[in-house]
Amino acid sequence: MQTGLEEQLGLYxxxxxxxxxxxxxxxxxxxxxxxxxxxxxxxxxxxxxxSRLDAPSQAVLxxxxxxxxxxxxxxxYPQDVVWLALLLFIAAIxxxxxxxxxxxxxxxxxxxxxxxxxxxxxxxxxxxxxxPARVRLYRQPWNREKLLKVGGTHVLWVLASFxxxxxxxxxxxxxxxxxxxxxxxxxxAAAYITVSILTISTYAAAGLMREQICTxxxxxxxxxxxxxxxxxxxVHYDARRGEGAHGRASARTGQxxxxxxxxxxxxxxxxxxxxxxxxxxxxxxRDGLQYKCISCGLCIDACNTIMDSFGFPQGxxxxxxxxNLAAPEPTAPRVEWKRLKxxxxxxxxxxxxxxxxxxxxxRGSYDRAVNQIRQPLYVVLSNGDIRNxxxxxxxxxxxxxxxxxxxxxxxxxxxxxLGNFREITIxxxxxxxxxxxxxxxxxxxxxxxxxxxxxxxKGKPSEARSEIVRFDSPKEAHD
Amino acid sequence: MSEQKLQSQTVQTxxxxxxxxxxxxxxxxxxxxxxxxxxxxxxxxxxxTIYPSWPFGKGWIGGLSNITYVNSDGQTKTHSWxxxxxxxxDMNRAAIAQKPYFDKVAAMSYAQVAKDPDxxxxxxxxxxxxxxxxxxxxxxxxxxxxxxxxxxxxxDDWLYxxxxxxxxxxxxxxxxxxxPTFSEVLSPEQIDQLANYxxxxxxxxxxxxxxxAGNALFHSExxxxxxxxxxxxKGRKEIGSANLTDxxxxxxxxxxxxxxxGKVAAIRNVIASGLNKGVMxxxxxxLSPEQIxVLTVYVHELGGGQ
Numbered sequence: 001m002q003t004g005l006e007e008q009l010g011l012y013x014x015x016x017x018x019x020x021x022x023x024x025x026x027x028x029x030x031x032x033x034x035x036x037x038x039x040x041x042x043x044x045x046x047x048x049x050x051s052r053l054d055a056p057s058q059a060v061l062x063x064x065x066x067x068x069x070x071x072x073x074x075x076x077y078p079q080d081v082v083w084l085a086l087l088l089f090i091a092a093i094x095x096x097x098x099x100x101x102x103x104x105x106x107x108x109x110x111x112x113x114x115x116x117x118x119x120x121x122x123x124x125x126x127x128x129x130x131x132p133a134r135v136r137l138y139r140q141p142w143n144r145e146k147l148l149k150v151g152g153t154h155v156l157w158v159l160a161s162f163x164x165x166x167x168x169x170x171x172x173x174x175x176x177x178x179x180x181x182x183x184x185x186x187x188x189a190a191a192y193i194t195v196s197i198l199t200i201s202t203y204a205a206a207g208l209m210r211e212q213i214c215t216x217x218x219x220x221x222x223x224x225x226x227x228x229x230x231x232x233x234x235v236h237y238d239a240r241r242g243e244g245a246h247g248r249a250s251a252r253t254g255q256x257x258x259x260x261x262x263x264x265x266x267x268x269x270x271x272x273x274x275x276x277x278x279x280x281x282x283x284x285x286r287d288g289l290q291y292k293c294i295s296c297g298l299c300i301d302a303c304n305t306i307m308d309s310f311g312f313p314q315g316x317x318x319x320x321x322x323x324n325l326a327a328p329e330p331t332a333p334r335v336e337w338k339r340l341k342x343x344x345x346x347x348x349x350x351x352x353x354x355x356x357x358x359x360x361x362x363r364g365s366y367d368r369a370v371n372q373i374r375q376p377l378y379v380v381l382s383n384g385d386i387r388n389x390x391x392x393x394x395x396x397x398x399x400x401x402x403x404x405x406x407x408x409x410x411x412x413x414x415x416x417x418l419g420n421f422r423e424i425t426i427x428x429x430x431x432x433x434x435x436x437x438x439x440x441x442x443x444x445x446x447x448x449x450x451x452x453x454x455x456x457x458k459g460k461p462s463e464a465r466s467e468i469v470r471f472d473s474p475k476e477a478h479d
Numbered sequence: 480m481s482e483q484k485l486q487s488q489t490v491q492t493x494x495x496x497x498x499x500x501x502x503x504x505x506x507x508x509x510x511x512x513x514x515x516x517x518x519x520x521x522x523x524x525x526x527x528t529i530y531p532s533w534p535f536g537k538g539w540i541g542g543l544s545n546i547t548y549v550n551s552d553g554q555t556k557t558h559s560w561x562x563x564x565x566x567x568x569d570m571n572r573a574a575i576a577q578k579p580y581f582d583k584v585a586a587m588s589y590a591q592v593a594k595d596p597d598x599x600x601x602x603x604x605x606x607x608x609x610x611x612x613x614x615x616x617x618x619x620x621x622x623x624x625x626x627x628x629x630x631x632x633x634x635d636d637w638l639y640x641x642x643x644x645x646x647x648x649x650x651x652x653x654x655x656x657x658x659p660t661f662s663e664v665l666s667p668e669q670i671d672q673l674a675n676y677x678x679x680x681x682x683x684x685x686x687x688x689x690x691x692a693g694n695a696l697f698h699s700e701x702x703x704x705x706x707x708x709x710x711x712x713k714g715r716k717e718i719g720s721a722n723l724t725d726x727x728x729x730x731x732x733x734x735x736x737x738x739x740x741g742k743v744a745a746i747r748n749v750i751a752s753g754l755n756k757g758v759m760x761x762x763x764x765x766l767s768p769e770q771i772x773v774l775t776v777y778v779h780e781l782g783g784g785q
Contacts, residue, residue: 314693375621379634379782380734389633419780420594432596433603435780474734 018282021131025301046170056174097345103234108296116206157207165198170210211281230323242269275299367395377472386445396426404459408453445473581769589643606777634728638719641785656757674747684739
């Protein structure tokens with residue numbers, strides 16, 4: 001690469017391969033736990049059985065042709081779309097809330113890009129060995145060993161990517177049947193297209209592009225940066241301690257112990273470079289907080305291991321806030337939540353979660369919509385009576401057939417005419433239409449502007465719900 | 480950074496030199512752009528092979544992609560891919576999906592169709608579509624009609640009868656309502672008397688003396704209104720003459736007039752000028768028997784039928 005060109009080409013840099021060294025420690029353990037848990041849920045959930053009367057026995061099934069999502073005992077219909085809006089809102093607020101407190105925790109521990117990259121690096125490590133072995137392999141010319149090891153890695157990556165795509169599709173159809181159909185060439189075209197796209201994108205994102213996704217593609221990483229505040233905890237290198245008066249230096253004889261180093265004005269950093277070697281985005285945390293840092297904490301693990309081996313105190317790289325690091329008397333790092341923004345996000349989070357839980361908990365077993373027919377709004381009948389018509393749509397959200405009865409209150413008995421259908425039986429997940437008409441004498445129509453239509457599931461009077469509907473009559477009747 | 484330095488460090492040249500020192504900068508296109516361009520070229524080649532692309536002679540190159548569908552006559556048709564064939568495929572698929580329902584309708588009696596909840600849903604949706612396409616231009620989207628022009632189908636008054644059979648007959652054969660122009664045989668005074676009598680039949684404000692004269696005229700051979708409207712003025716469904724004693728007004732726009740005089744005047748106009756515009760076309764031959772059956776039930780349900 002030509003020098004001096006960087007200012008002009010700064011928007012993109014050809015990927016420099018990163019060979020991460022494996023590391024042990026608190027954050028590695030946490031990341032592994034999250035990874036295993038997330039994978040267990042993602043890959044096994046479509047295979048969890050769940051007995052249902054009217055649908056495939058799959059615990060989580062997004063039944064697109066049936067226009068419903070089956071999630072354990074809950075059936076979600078399109079009219080429940082507000083739940084999705086709430087869920088997205090909660091997810092966004094949760095992200096803002098957590099980022100304000102502890103930085104890009106989502107990026108470092110929970111993001112699927114991080115999880116899959118981590119898994120792919122694990123595969124790479126298992127086949128090609130630890131970092132030095134991988135660097136050597138990368139530099140050596142193509143021979144049998146390199147071909148086998150690199151080829152094997154890529155084959156496993158593709159297989160993992162394929163099963164990732166396959167699992168995604170398995171959420172949308174009865175999984176055992178789908179997998180069978182898929183390999184016998186009988187699955188829907190959408191399945192093949194989705195699996196292909198996800199296989200390619202997973203392989204490219206987690207195998208080839210990795211940290212480039214975070215750096216160049218992902219918008220969340222960038223906009224999380226603006227949510228940092230001076231009090232926000234983030235992975236920081238304690239430069240004051242690490243650099244001392246005369247900078248970092250290796251632990252040669254004569255500058256091995258802390259006392260010797262402090263006497264010479266050297267910092268605690270022994271410049272081993274391990275924090276750089278373990279970093280999945282290939283940065284040097286000692287350069288300070290930077291946009292490429294996904295806050296995964298692996299450099300903390302690496303540094304603590306080295307500090308331990310030298311008998312230095314841990315925490316040269318640690319979770320801390322900029323405010324605390326800059327303070328004349330730094331205290332132990334702690335989560336600072338007493339801020340207007342954090343409390344605001346927290347309150348929004350609690351409110352919205354409570355509302356979602358309430359909305360799911362109290363939803364009825366059926367949906368109803370009463371529409372007055374507006375063409376025409378009213379009809380004058382031959383004896384002068386006024387008739388209004390209504391269309392009642394009932395959607396059965398329960399798991400079994402249900403019969404519904406429709407009655408009216410606020411108008412005389414007999415004014416409501418349901419035609420041929422006094423009651424209607426609706427299959428689970430289906431909707432039924434009932435035409436209702438109300439006929440009132442002119443004097444009564446003049447004073448009736450509203451009345452109530454009551455829908456009662458047969459045998460469940462407690463679930464009766466009423467709808468206030470308009471009654472229209474000719475203008476002159478009101479004069 | 481000086482201009483000299485920038486040039487020497489950052490800019491490649493093509494290597495050619497003219498007139499000793501004239502060089503050409505080499506600024507190659509970004510690699511991703513070049514490859515994207517190649518991909519579009521390959522895409523175009525593949526597209527040309529699969530889809531209709533180039534004019535050729537009097538036609539065009541159809542491409543390898545075909546559309547096959549079964550039409551309503553049960554024939555299998557194959558076209559090279561084009562959007563018209565795509566539409567035909569769609570329409571025929573929909574027609575085939577609807578066929579069992581239409582067959583069911585054809586096999587059932589009107590009363591059965593009206594009472595079957597499953598069929599009811601079909602009538603409401605398919606009937607609405609048919610009505611919107613064929614009937615709504617005159618009778619309006621909701622069947623409410625237009626006073627002075629087209630009958631309201633949502634009330635309980637049926638000029639030619641509101642039974643399933645009568646509605647079916649109306650749709651199949653169409654209707655032609657006619658009333659002579661009475662200004663040619665009656666004096667304005669007589670027409671006014673008749674108008675007051677008709678108003679009195681529906682309880683509209685009127686002049687009792689004139690109405691009494693109108694009553695006599697109505698039943699006389701001079702005006703002979705009772706020929707068509709009947710001695711009781713309730714109309715005759717066989718010929719579609721209007722019931723003059725109810726609150727339904729098709730031709731005279733009585734509901735729109737605010738004063739009693741206005742209402743009487745509206746009636747007067749109709750008597751004086753007569754009617755020759757109540758024409759409904761016949762739908763037999765334009766719609767299939769099953770479609771007409773669906774429409775019959777739909778229209779019957781609009782006003783509650785008879």
